[in-house]
Amino acid sequence: MTGVSGIGFIGGALDRADALRHDTGALAAALADPAARLLVLDGLLPVADDGLLGWTALADLPAGAQPILLGLDDGGRPHFTALTAGMRVDNAPAMRSPALMALLASLRAGEAATYAAARSVIDWHVRHGFCANCGTATAMFRAGWGRRCDACGTEHFPRVDPVVIMIAEHDGRALLGRGKNWPAGRYSALAGFLEPGESIEEAVAREVAEEAGVVVTDVRYVASQPWPFPSSLMIACIGRAASDVLTIDRNELEDAIWVSRADVRAVLAGEAGPFIAPPPYAIAYNLLTAWAAE
Amino acid sequence: MTGVSGIGFIGGALDRADALRHDTGALAAALADPAARLLVLDGLLPVADDGLLGWTALADLPAGAQPILLGLDDGGRPHFTALTAGMRVDNAPAMRSPALMALLASLRAGEAATYAAARSVIDWHVRHGFCANCGTATAMFRAGWGRRCDACGTEHFPRVDPVVIMIAEHDGRALLGRGKNWPAGRYSALAGFLEPGESIEEAVAREVAEEAGVVVTDVRYVASQPWPFPSSLMIACIGRAASDVLTIDRNELEDAIWVSRADVRAVLAGEAGPFIAPPPYAIAYNLLTAWAAE
Numbered sequence: 001m002t003g004v005s006g007i008g009f010i011g012g013a014l015d016r017a018d019a020l021r022h023d024t025g026a027l028a029a030a031l032a033d034p035a036a037r038l039l040v041l042d043g044l045l046p047v048a049d050d051g052l053l054g055w056t057a058l059a060d061l062p063a064g065a066q067p068i069l070l071g072l073d074d075g076g077r078p079h080f081t082a083l084t085a086g087m088r089v090d091n092a093p094a095m096r097s098p099a100l101m102a103l104l105a106s107l108r109a110g111e112a113a114t115y116a117a118a119r120s121v122i123d124w125h126v127r128h129g130f131c132a133n134c135g136t137a138t139a140m141f142r143a144g145w146g147r148r149c150d151a152c153g154t155e156h157f158p159r160v161d162p163v164v165i166m167i168a169e170h171d172g173r174a175l176l177g178r179g180k181n182w183p184a185g186r187y188s189a190l191a192g193f194l195e196p197g198e199s200i201e202e203a204v205a206r207e208v209a210e211e212a213g214v215v216v217t218d219v220r221y222v223a224s225q226p227w228p229f230p231s232s233l234m235i236a237c238i239g240r241a242a243s244d245v246l247t248i249d250r251n252e253l254e255d256a257i258w259v260s261r262a263d264v265r266a267v268l269a270g271e272a273g274p275f276i277a278p279p280p281y282a283i284a285y286n287l288l289t290a291w292a293a294e
Numbered sequence: 295m296t297g298v299s300g301i302g303f304i305g306g307a308l309d310r311a312d313a314l315r316h317d318t319g320a321l322a323a324a325l326a327d328p329a330a331r332l333l334v335l336d337g338l339l340p341v342a343d344d345g346l347l348g349w350t351a352l353a354d355l356p357a358g359a360q361p362i363l364l365g366l367d368d369g370g371r372p373h374f375t376a377l378t379a380g381m382r383v384d385n386a387p388a389m390r391s392p393a394l395m396a397l398l399a400s401l402r403a404g405e406a407a408t409y410a411a412a413r414s415v416i417d418w419h420v421r422h423g424f425c426a427n428c429g430t431a432t433a434m435f436r437a438g439w440g441r442r443c444d445a446c447g448t449e450h451f452p453r454v455d456p457v458v459i460m461i462a463e464h465d466g467r468a469l470l471g472r473g474k475n476w477p478a479g480r481y482s483a484l485a486g487f488l489e490p491g492e493s494i495e496e497a498v499a500r501e502v503a504e505e506a507g508v509v510v511t512d513v514r515y516v517a518s519q520p521w522p523f524p525s526s527l528m529i530a531c532i533g534r535a536a537s538d539v540l541t542i543d544r545n546e547l548e549d550a551i552w553v554s555r556a557d558v559r560a561v562l563a564g565e566a567g568p569f570i571a572p573p574p575y576a577i578a579y580n581l582l583t584a585w586a587a588e
Contacts, residue, residue: 010493018504019543117491124490127448130429132422137429145489154421158490162456162527195439196418196452196525197411199304200518210312221515224494231490233456249313 008104008281009226012113014071014079021069021143030078031058031067039070039081039118044089045100046115051108053115055079068121068144070114081118083140089126089230104281112281116228121145123230124158132156163232164203165191165283167291168216170241174264174291175212176275177248177256187257187275188284189236204237212256213247216240222290225283236287264292302398302575303520306407308365308373315363315437324372325352325361333364333375333412338383339394340409345402347409349373362415362438364408375412377434383420383524398575406575410522415439417524418452426450457526458497459485459578461585462510464535468558468585469506470569471542471550481551481569482578483530498531506550507541510534516584519577530581558586 020026030036036058040047047054058078061067064085072078104112121144131138131149138147138156147156167189168175176187192207194200201219208216216239223236248256259274267273268289278284314320324330330352334341341348352372355361358379366372398406415438425432425443432441432450441450461483462469470481486501488494495513502510510533517530542550553568561567562583572578 007493009491010496012491012496016489016500018500019545022545113491117489120490128426130424130426132424132426132450135424135429135431156426157487159453160456160488160490162454193451194454194527195310195411196414196454197303197306197407197520197522199301199520200527200529202304202306206310206312226491226493228491233488233494235494251313251316 007223007225007283007286009112009116009228011110012071012117013110014073014114016071017069017078020072020078021145027069027143030069031080033078034059036078036080038067039079039114041081041118041122043087044119044123046103046107046119048103048107048111051106051111053107053111066140066144068118068125068140070118079114081122081144083122083125083144087122087126089123101279101281105279113226116226120160120226120228120231121158123228127230128156159231160226161232162194162200162203162235163191163227164194164200164207164235164237165189165287166204166208166216166219166237166239167287168208168212168214168239168241169291170214170244170258173244173258173260174288175208175214175241175246175256176259177211177253179252180254182254183276185276186278187255187259188278188282189287190253190256191234191284194235200235200237204239208239208241211249211252213245213249215242217242223283223286225286227283234283236283236290238287238291261292261294264288268292301517301519301580302577303406303410303522305404306365306411307404308367308408310365311363311372314366314372315439321363321437324363325374327372328353330372330374332361333373333408335375335412335416337381338413338417340397340401340413342397342401342405345400345405347401347405360434360438362412362419362434364412373408375416375438377416377419377438381416381420383417395573395575399573407520410520414454414520414522414525415452417522421524422450453525454520455526456488456494456497456529457485457521458488458494458501458529458531459483459581460498460502460510460513460531460533461581462502462506462508462533462535463585464508464538464552467538467552467554468582469502469508469535469540469550470553471505471547472569473546474548476548477570479570480572481549481553482572482576483581484547484550485528485578488529494529494531495533498533502533502535505543505546507543508539509536511536517577517580519580521577528577530577530584532581532585555586555588558582562586 065082136151194203219239359376430445488497513533
């Protein structure tokens with residue numbers, strides 16, 4: 001289901017074992033299992049070798065670190081990651097670096113998915129140590145899949161932020177845009193966060209209208225994938241543009257262009273074209289591939 | 295796009311006017327516009343008459359209330375809702391009452407969508423008055439579409455929680471389940487929150503496996519809608535079940551059954567059948583309708 005030629009960050013091999021999170025006794029047994037494995041992240045970066053994530057024995061859990069259950073493998077072996085004491089994520093700009101992206105591209109199928117889940121949950125803990133309802137410090141519960149406030153009783157759960165990413169098509173051409181400070185020549189599908197009170201289809205239409213001034217209808221869902229920077233759910237769609245006349249919001253986009261199927265096919269095949277394609281583990285790559293194949 | 299026969303909570307008539315949220319001068323002008331309208335909620339309940347939401351002049355903004363920009367109508371008139379001082383949402387169980395559901399069903403197309411956006415954003419403000427990163431009290435910014443912490447500088451934005459809701463099909467029958475304490479006879483599509491690090495398709499497969507012990511593949515997207523209790527994005531899908539042998543998780547479901555297309559068509563037509571259908575403004579209704587029509 002995944003790998004460089006598939007959809008990024010999906011196809012993880014672990015069963016999340018939700019029931020275990022709610023069963024204190026079973027969780028204690030998993031934590032005491034000598035076969036239990038631990039995924040240690042270096043800050044939020046993965047440690048990987050030869051395309052595989054670097055696992056160690058859970059017994060190597062650093063002092064003061066709190067284990068987070070990632071799930072069980074086919075043999076029932078529990079796998080954890082850890083929130084280490086004093087972990088910081090405010091060096092985040094380095095996290096989406098070319099070096100990380102190259103490392104992710106080297107991971108075998110499914111490994112990036114496991115990393116994505118671990119990274120998003122750890123990052124959420126680090127940035128959500130206090131109760132948004134009352135301001136008191138909270139504590140991890142449910143094997144790391146939540147935080148609870150003892151002062152007001154509120155339970156908090158990791159965020160997943162849905163993002164729509166879309167191609168507006170008109171007369172056989174696709175609308176692509178580029179943000180400020182992107183690598184030279186790089187264009188990709190427009191995208192934006194879905195807001196409370198709107199459907200996926202409405203968010204697609206709103207974003208294209210806001211960024212490019214184009215009315216979009218007939219929105220079709222194509223695919224989804226997680227994007228752990230920090231915790232997005234990417235929802236890829238194609239819609240029909242009523243016009244190819246653009247009114248670009250220069251606060252959002254540096255530029256936007258219409259590209260033909262022939263252009264997209266050439267670029268995806270590694271040939272020269274009017275733009276440089278997004279990387280294969282970004283869903284924009286799959287979205288362009290799907291559109292080019294229509 | 296909406297109304298009782300369409301998809302619930304979509305088709306709102308207001309342009310969200312994102313640019314206005316970032317433009318202090320334009321926002322001040324909108325707030326001073328004598329034509330500006332205000333949607334007052336009674337707690338979190340809508341005030342409605344004859345299928346229309348009850349709007350008043352923005353000049354009627356209660357003392358101490360903070361306006362939240364909902365958007366502009368076709369004539370450019372700004373529309374606001376308000377976070378009133380001391381508003382509480384901890385009487386939430388009453389919020390999803392039969393009375394509210396009946397009122398929502400009576401609203402004209404698009405009105406429930408405007409209400410959904412207002413309700414979700416207000417509810418988020420009330421439950422997120424403190425910085426999750428450092429515990430300090432935060433303040434509204436961006437015309438109500440965010441909160442900022444002056445102590446640590448963190449910006450917070452309203453949550454949207456993606457939920458997958460799905461029909462697993464096997465040999466022409468659909469899997470439905472019922473939760474504890476549901477109205478007698480009511481069955482609906484299985485559903486659950488999507489977690490960090492998984493795609494829509496993976497979440498669908500995981501939820502059906504967890505709740506009913508059935509392996510699901512070939513997941514297809516059907517439709518989406520907001521569900522403002524408090525801020526879900528419902529993502530409806532159909533998948534293929536590998537077997538019709540159920541292993542029900544009794545912590546999650548009170549019961550689960552397989553129903554035929556004839557059963558579903560009868561129930562949706564208001565005839566007697568093996569279950570009572572979900573209400574039309576719930577996406578499960580549209581999902582069942584889509585499946586029955588295949």
